[in-house]
Amino acid sequence: MVRPSRHIITSLRLSHFRSHHQVQIGLDGRPVVLFGANGAGKTNILEAVSLLSPGRGLRRALAEDLIRRPEAIGWKIAAQVSTDAQVYEVDLQAEPGQPRQTRIDGKQLPQTALARLVRVLWLIPAMDRLWIEGAEGRRRFLDRATMSFTPDHAEITLAYEKAMRDRNRLLKDGVRDAHWYAALESQMARFGAEISLNRRNALEVLQDAQQSTVADFPTGALSISLPDGAVAPENPDDLRAALAESRPRDMAAGRTLVGPHRVDLEAIFVRKDVPAKHCSTGEQKALLISLILANARALHATTGAAPVLLLDEVAAHLDAERRKALYDEITALGAQAFLTGTDRNLFTDFGSRAAVYQVAETQAASLVEEATL
Ligand SMILES: Nc1ncnc2c1ncn2[C@@H]1O[C@H](COP(=O)(O)OP(=O)(O)OP(=O)(O)O)[C@@H](O)[C@H]1O
Numbered sequence: 001m002v003r004p005s006r007h008i009i010t011s012l013r014l015s016h017f018r019s020h021h022q023v024q025i026g027l028d029g030r031p032v033v034l035f036g037a038n039g040a041g042k043t044n045i046l047e048a049v050s051l052l053s054p055g056r057g058l059r060r061a062l063a064e065d066l067i068r069r070p071e072a073i074g075w076k077i078a079a080q081v082s083t084d085a086q087v088y089e090v091d092l093q094a095e096p097g098q099p100r101q102t103r104i105d106g107k108q109l110p111q112t113a114l115a116r117l118v119r120v121l122w123l124i125p126a127m128d129r130l131w132i133e134g135a136e137g138r139r140r141f142l143d144r145a146t147m148s149f150t151p152d153h154a155e156i157t158l159a160y161e162k163a164m165r166d167r168n169r170l171l172k173d174g175v176r177d178a179h180w181y182a183a184l185e186s187q188m189a190r191f192g193a194e195i196s197l198n199r200r201n202a203l204e205v206l207q208d209a210q211q212s213t214v215a216d217f218p219t220g221a222l223s224i225s226l227p228d229g230a231v232a233p234e235n236p237d238d239l240r241a242a243l244a245e246s247r248p249r250d251m252a253a254g255r256t257l258v259g260p261h262r263v264d265l266e267a268i269f270v271r272k273d274v275p276a277k278h279c280s281t282g283e284q285k286a287l288l289i290s291l292i293l294a295n296a297r298a299l300h301a302t303t304g305a306a307p308v309l310l311l312d313e314v315a316a317h318l319d320a321e322r323r324k325a326l327y328d329e330i331t332a333l334g335a336q337a338f339l340t341g342t343d344r345n346l347f348t349d350f351g352s353r354a355a356v357y358q359v360a361e362t363q364a365a366s367l368v369e370e371a372t373l
Pocket residue numbers: 017018019020036037038039040041042043044045065066067068069070340342
């Protein structure tokens with residue numbers, strides 16, 4: 001649908017979205033700094049941008065969480081995404097109790113179509129414990145990176161998950177007859193093998209792109225692991241056979257125990273040879289920044305366009321040298337980054353390279369106003 005080139009969000013309009021009543025921001029492709037007090041609505045703006053890519057956004061919100069209280073009427077995000085040659089109108093909206101609708105240039109499309117239009121990567125405070133908590137967050141991190149390189153990954157993952165849900169229902173219902181499983185396992189094998197292959201390719205690219213890290217951001221040796229007994233082959237025939245073989249065990253567990261949905265992402269902090277989960281809080285955060293930057297650099301190298309980066313409260317955790325290096329890297333990549341912080345002084349190194357907005361909450365509504373550093 002869309003050829004690779006630089007896609008910039010040139011306008012963002014929020015209506016009745018989270019804490020924002022009506023907000024309109026015009027953007028010119030420069031990095032965007034949003035500063036303001038706690039609770040002013042900065043992350044809510046980043047969340048709106050994150051929803052311009054498939055999935056539930058950076059907070060994994062449900063459609064009803066996004067409805068502005070107390071009015072409780074439908075929310076809308078309207079964005080213009082521009083390339084050198086074309087402007088796309090993206091409209092997302094949901095009425096209370098209704099699923100989210102996605103329109104590109106007025107045409108209703110599945111959410112997964114967004115993956116080909118805007119590539120969005122984010123780092124938010126909730127990810128500070130990414131290396132420590134359960135595998136699900138790390139899998140999502142891996143899949144977001146994978147989707148940025150292979151936009152089809154979003155659709156393939158949904159198709160795999162649908163087939164797996166249907167298979168899990170059979171398992172829970174105690175269905176034994178093999179022929180009920182065969183078609184679903186074929187689908188899981190086809191999509192699941194593709195998921196594994198896409199992820200491996202993404203990991204290799206990420207690994208390579210980390211070689212030129214800036215300002216001593218740590219390098220992570222990345223690998224995929226699986227819990228005991230689980231497999232996730234890249235060959236569809238092997239995955240089909242593994243699924244068939246696992247049926248008795250799966251029936252006892254009431255769910256599918258083999259396949260790419262069990263994968264975990266591991267990282268070793270190379271310089272110290274320590275697993276990321278044992279690194280200091282600052283090191284863990286720096287490792288994530290380094291991976292996001294590597295991802296952006298690799299995308300820039302392969303497609304000519306850097307992704308949109310959402311960096312929520314990242315600057316406050318970096319020392320002055322790394323902060324400067326981060327801003328220099330963002331500028332060098334030409335990435336449209338959205339950065340938040342409570343203190344505008346954290347961003348002075350950007351100078352005029354960034355567009356700056358103050359976000360404030362008044363009794364009647366939130367305000368987003370142009371400011372200077
Ligand atoms: N559905 C909703 N309707 C109205 N207000 C909401 C809704 N969801 C969240 N909020 C409000 O949005 C505000 C939080 O906004 P946000 O997370 O963007 O803050 P922030 O500016 O990033 O703050 P911080 O610096 O503390 O992270 C809170 O005041 C919260 O009560």
